[in-house]
Amino acid sequence: MVFINVGLSKCYWNQYFAAISVNLLSVSVGASFGWIRGLFPHMLSHYRSNKSDADVDKIDDVDNIDDVGYNDYDDNIDVGVEFVNLYLALGVLIGAIVFGWLAEKFGRRRCLLLMVIPAMLSWLLIIFIYDWRYLWLERIIAGSVGGCCFVVIPVYITEMAEDRFRGILGTFMPLGFTIGMSIIHLIPLVISNWLAVGIMIVIDVAFLTTFIFIPDSPEYLQRYNKKEVEKSLRYFRGISPSEDAQYQAELAKLSTPCETVENGVQRDENNLPVTNVSNQKVFKAFIIGFGVIMAKFLSGYYVMHNLSIFINLGDHHGYIIVIFAQLLGTFSATLLVERVGRKPLLLTSTAGVGVGLVLIIIKYRLNPSNNWIFSYGYLLSMYLGAIGITTLDFVISTEIMPPKKRSLALRVQIALSILIYPIFYKLPVAMEELLIQAEFLYANFSMLLAILFALYLPETKGKSIAEIQASL
Structure with a gap:
């Protein structure tokens, strides 16, 4: 993109630099969420090679991390990885x-x-991870x-960015998260596990040394x-000290309360009583945002990504293909x-995830031995899910909420989705013997979500x- 105005060019780069800097933390978070499947099998193998035969006998001889009963090697206590995910x-x-x-x-x-x-502490704890x-x-620290x-970065980006950049800058968080997951799955294949931990700590330090010089969002400070x-x-609008008129114009725009027009009367969206009709718009925005966030669960995308019963692409190398489909x-x-x-x-x-699941269903109905249909259907679902369901959820949910209610709404939405998460995590396990029915259920949910979003x-x-508030 070419800018004629020098101030505009500075504004462009300042906003992009801030978004890239803050999302270095997203790269670290993505790696910390994905290391349990990327580094852990290699660490377990390293543990076996450095322990006595008696200790090795205590370790379950399994190939897939989802089947590992993680053992306390002193007390021989099995802790399923599913419980690790719940932590x-x-x-x-x-x-x-x-x-x-x-x-x-x-x-922010x-x-x-x-x-x-806590980000660096979670990486340091991995060194001592042999005690459950x-x-x-x-896992608790990394999740925190x-x-x-998930709450603060989308809000910060929405408050900091201009309208024309808000969407693309908002996608930097899921992009950074997916890059982190990709890195942590590739590193063990080519270099040391401990060097992988070191790289992530360096990324955390890079975030600290760059973001510390960037101001808070103008909307929050206002x-x-x-x-x-x-x-x-x-800083964020690229206004020099001599451009006072432009600064005053931007300040006036920032100071204007979020207003809508109801029956020809202007109303402040943030300071209305609960009984006012505008609060119905706030509730509508909350429900829409919650629906967008829950789409990753309702469509089956999230559980397909995490549970091995949906993966028919082979070993760890096959899982890397899935990660790259998400990254793309x-x-x-x-x-x-x-x-x-x-x-x-x-x-x-949403519709694409449903189509991918339908391809998987066709595979089971017509030719159960034809695994390439399953694989392509699965990868199609992973790719199409990533272009919207997992990338735009926080972008949309923060854009449609009034500014003063944005952070609280996102906290509640994430809390509710986490409380509902175990149900959708266990559903495919409960239906493992009826895999085709589970996929059919998720395919229907995906199509239903597409219809509701369209409406x-x-x-x-x-x-x-x-303008977004007025359109609700």
């Missing part, structure tokens, strides 16, 4: 609620910078960092720290979100927050 979910719940609240009290920037400490107590603690990122708002607004889908969303729009991408994603989801591309 991760518990951490996300804690992080979303606690750190999301702290971000409101002390600022300070809260995110604070996350460097450390594994539980590491992730929960903070509400809570007006003394700092000028520095932030000039997320990158495609980054390129298309400001060209095509949020709604078309999300509709394509009720507003397009937010290029619109201001006030």
